[in-house]
Amino acid sequence: MTDPTSIGTALTVLAVIAALAVAFGLAIVSDMAMRRREDRAAATASEPEPVAETAELPQDLRGTEELVAHAPTGAVAANGREPSHP
Secondary structure (H helix, E strand, O other), X not given: OOOHHHHHHHHHHHHHHHHHHHHHHHHHHHHHHHHHHHHHHHXXXXXXXXXXXXXXXXXXXXXXXXXXXXXXXXXXXXXXXOXXXX
16 A cells, blocks of 8 residues: 555645746746846837928038939949859
């Protein structure tokens, strides 16, 4: 016949192990949530302030051609290297 105290000891050990597993699982989930919250806070803090749509250029820059961007359109412009075939 099985000793009743050994069954009680086995159940106690099983309960302690289960409690530890649940505690560590909750700690991991809590840590992930905290890191996500910190990442969101850092992302919103690093975003630049929106520029008003009605912003005007200074008087010395109005009507000048210096503001026009000229993008390269040659074969090298695609990836910064010469084409591999002639």
